[in-house]
Amino acid sequence: MISVEFRGFAWRHAGRLASAVADVDLRIEPGERVLLLGPSGSGKSTLLAALAGLLTTDSGEQTGAVLLDGADAADQRGRVGILFQDPETQLVMARSGDDVAFGLENQAVPPAQIWPRVDQALETVGFPYGRERGTDALSGGEQQRLALAGVLARRPDLILLDEPTANLDPEGAKAIREGLRTALADTEATLIVVEHRVADILDLVDRVIALGPGGALAADGTPEAVFGEHGDSLAAQGVWVPGAPLPVRPSGDAGEVRLRGEGLTLAYPGADRSALDGVDLELRAGELLAVTGPNGSGKSTLALLAGGLEKPTAGRARVPGERTGLHRLPAKRLATHVGTVFQDPEHQFVTATVRDELAFAPRAAGWESERIEARVSELLERLRLDRLAGANPHTLSGGEARRLSVAGALAAAPGTLILDEPTFGQDRRTWGELVDLIADIRDDGTALMAVTHDRDFAAALAGRELALDQGKATEEATRC
Numbered sequence: 001m002i003s004v005e006f007r008g009f010a011w012r013h014a015g016r017l018a019s020a021v022a023d024v025d026l027r028i029e030p031g032e033r034v035l036l037l038g039p040s041g042s043g044k045s046t047l048l049a050a051l052a053g054l055l056t057t058d059s060g061e062q063t064g065a066v067l068l069d070g071a072d073a074a075d076q077r078g079r080v081g082i083l084f085q086d087p088e089t090q091l092v093m094a095r096s097g098d099d100v101a102f103g104l105e106n107q108a109v110p111p112a113q114i115w116p117r118v119d120q121a122l123e124t125v126g127f128p129y130g131r132e133r134g135t136d137a138l139s140g141g142e143q144q145r146l147a148l149a150g151v152l153a154r155r156p157d158l159i160l161l162d163e164p165t166a167n168l169d170p171e172g173a174k175a176i177r178e179g180l181r182t183a184l185a186d187t188e189a190t191l192i193v194v195e196h197r198v199a200d201i202l203d204l205v206d207r208v209i210a211l212g213p214g215g216a217l218a219a220d221g222t223p224e225a226v227f228g229e230h231g232d233s234l235a236a237q238g239v240w241v242p243g244a245p246l247p248v249r250p251s252g253d254a255g256e257v258r259l260r261g262e263g264l265t266l267a268y269p270g271a272d273r274s275a276l277d278g279v280d281l282e283l284r285a286g287e288l289l290a291v292t293g294p295n296g297s298g299k300s301t302l303a304l305l306a307g308g309l310e311k312p313t314a315g316r317a318r319v320p321g322e323r324t325g326l327h328r329l330p331a332k333r334l335a336t337h338v339g340t341v342f343q344d345p346e347h348q349f350v351t352a353t354v355r356d357e358l359a360f361a362p363r364a365a366g367w368e369s370e371r372i373e374a375r376v377s378e379l380l381e382r383l384r385l386d387r388l389a390g391a392n393p394h395t396l397s398g399g400e401a402r403r404l405s406v407a408g409a410l411a412a413a414p415g416t417l418i419l420d421e422p423t424f425g426q427d428r429r430t431w432g433e434l435v436d437l438i439a440d441i442r443d444d445g446t447a448l449m450a451v452t453h454d455r456d457f458a459a460a461l462a463g464r465e466l467a468l469d470q471g472k473a474t475e476e477a478t479r480c
């Protein structure tokens, strides 16, 4: 139990002209459960980082104060547990159990209590393996569960969760919310949770705080009051307001087959079963295939194989006109056929600015400079990245980075595009802009595959759906 206070707080990240957040005056009482929302890039993660004492003088410039129980947050780190947006950055140990135990050992929890607490936390989050599982052998959703277990096991006074269910399948997300509810019922911890898709999280919180586009406070109150009184203005700023209708962009008839996967199988070294097991796949011009299924069912593995980035243990992925499997093609040649957007955008960036990142693929494809410039300007504007054109891709917010990685991969209009969780971390407005952009390139004749937990995205764009479970297709890809 701990109180939280921002007094005249502003933060400007090093290398940026504008403040990420400004004029924040806010008090959260001990034990309050708060949902923090706001458009992509409005400063939500920055506020959490401030509370966790992670904003250091060499990383930017602070005005005002951030206080926990009246003391500087930088001196209270032991009382705070934070779940980052990208769970991979959080996992430090080689074995899953050790990773959860690590924080407890640091807090000098008596040894006899450590393993029972580790096991309890793993159970709370529905981690499907034992303590021995290697942390480098986890799917995105499994990493997120493990990272959350690490936070909960420490029983911090202040729990900060940055999009805790964004990588989870709908069933898993529900289970995590139940787990959180149980874990919270036993504590008096203060909770601040950031989510874009708020509908499901509302009954976990008693207060909603909304940031506006410039990082200033836009609304503060009970969920009913905030969405009742400010629903329209929040929606206008791009926030997901529960119940608002969503666009649908149905496709026309699918064209020729652009990429075919036959019996695609991958067994990771040392695993007891294949992560992907004999999956057939057909991607057609002008159509988007949604690949769905629970965490760990093999979706990202399928994306790697279809993108030619891994060698299948059996089966192969091929494009018409090439005699060998995709994974055997030299990188440059592969790039002329297929573009891939990974689950974790950070792995993708190869240049020093947002503008160069967007120009990279068109340049490699030999476009003329005027055409490149026009394409880059169009994408910057469509995805609301213009103000960040000169920024380093690695300093973007989670949602900004996701948009850049998708835009970078489709910039040169490859014939086939493989997207792993393209809508991760988006507010309602940027979600709609991404959907429109992807619909346009689909309708221009691109063949698309999208791994996604986002049912709204699949409903808006997919012509067919391929559902995986434990590495196998549950049925033939069905028409949506």
Ligand SMILES: Nc1ncnc2c1ncn2[C@@H]1O[C@H](COP(=O)(O)OP(=O)(O)OP(=O)(O)O)[C@@H](O)[C@H]1O
Pocket: 013, 014, 015, 016, 020, 038, 039, 040, 041, 042, 043, 044, 045, 046, 047, 085, 388, 394, 395, 396, 397, 398, 399, 400, 425
């Ligand atoms: N390390 C950094 N260096 C420079 N600028 C940064 C850094 N981290 C974030 N920013 C910028 O600060 C602003 C706020 O980012 P923040 O991550 O707090 O937003 P957010 O509300 O959490 O966004 P999202 O919903 O997209 O995750 C953004 O414009 C972002 O580009």
Ligand SMILES: Nc1ncnc2c1ncn2[C@@H]1O[C@H](COP(=O)(O)OP(=O)(O)OP(=O)(O)O)[C@@H](O)[C@H]1O
Pocket: 136, 137, 138, 139, 140, 141, 142, 167, 169, 268, 269, 271, 275, 293, 294, 295, 296, 297, 298, 299, 300, 301, 302
């Ligand atoms: N490098 C690896 N080594 C060993 N096993 C792995 C590795 N990467 C993933 N796995 C395992 O392979 C299976 C499929 O993982 P994959 O990442 O394809 O799942 P996913 O359906 O994309 O999951 P999510 O929805 O959580 O992202 C999981 O059981 C996972 O634990």
